[in-house]
Amino acid sequence: MLKIDLHIHSILSGHAYGTIYEIMxxxxxxxxxxxAITDHGPGGSALTSRSHFMMGSRAPKDYEGMRVLWGCEANIIDGDGNIDLDEFAIKQVNFLIVGLHTETVYKDLGKDKNTEAIIKCFNKYPIHCFSHPATLYYDYDVEKACQAACDNDILLEINLTNLVRLERGSRKMNVDNFKKIVDVAKKNNKKILVNSDAHFLHEIGDDTVLGRFRDKLGLDDSMIINNFPEELNEFIKKKNDQKV
Ligand SMILES: [Zn+2]
Ligand SMILES: [Zn+2]
Incomplete structure (x- = not known):
């Protein structure tokens, strides 16, 4: 069981089922x-709006001593790498995840241009984490995208929900792509963030699937930043301080 899980969806994502208070x-x-409560950006959920994310300064910062981050899993919306949160709303969010998702306004531009969109995005926003880099809702070069994340000090995620999908034989998942995440992180001397991407309460922090993939992926405990809370907190703060 993880003790830090920074990718959790609430009922506001439209296909998740816990309220923020039930999750806490x-x-x-x-x-x-x-x-971290990280509902889909306004472009990926009919229920979140800019004003939801703008509540960051008033949202609970802790729950009986457990730290709570007001996050967002924002969507890349175009080939220039723009996302569905503006600069002011980004400032109100204290954990920013970004990824490419279907059922958003993003139009598939083909592998090269999709990769370019991700790189452009990573070069311009204060992003904490690249969500599920191995999940190709749209085709892109996983190694190049992960390298761009490392170049911009963005954490690569091992997404437990998607490891479960890989194990169940989802065609969108490929173990080699998960391995690429670990390899690029190692090459760049970066740690990896393990997140559940929970949409149900029982999924929060459940990392049993990781035990079955750890060796295959070459992932050891010293590489997982969830095991180093101080370093992780410092990283989160440093990113948030970059927002002007
Ligand atoms: Zn996602
Ligand atoms: Zn998610």
Missing amino acids: KYAKSKGFEMI
Whole structure:
């Protein structure tokens, strides 16, 4: 069980089922140190709006001693790498995840241009984490995208929900792409963030699938930043301080 899980969806994502208070209560009962509520950006959910993310300054910062981050899993919306949150809303969010998703306004531009869109995005926003780099909702060069993340000090994610999907034989998942995430992180001397991407309470922090893939992926505990809370907190703060 993780003690830090920074990718959790609430009922506001439209296809997730816990309220923010149920999520906090559940995570606290499981002994979590820190969680992030990261609902889909306004371009990926009919239920989130810019004003939801603007509530960051008023949102709970902790729950009975467990740190709570007001996050967003924003969507890349075009070939220039723009995302569905403006600069002012980004400032109100204290954990920013970005990824490419279907059911958004993004139009498939083909492998090269999709890769370019990701790189452009990473070069211009204060992003904490690249969500599910191995999940190709649109085709892109996983190595180049992960390298751009490392170049911009953006954490690569091992997404537990998508590891489960890989294990179940999803055609969108390929173990080699997961391996590429670990290889690029190693090459750049970067740690990896492990997140559940929970949409149900019972998925929060459940990392049992990781045990079955750890060796295959070449991932050891010293590489997982969830095991180093101080370093992770410092990283989050440093990124947030970059926002002008
Ligand atoms: Zn996602
Ligand atoms: Zn997600």
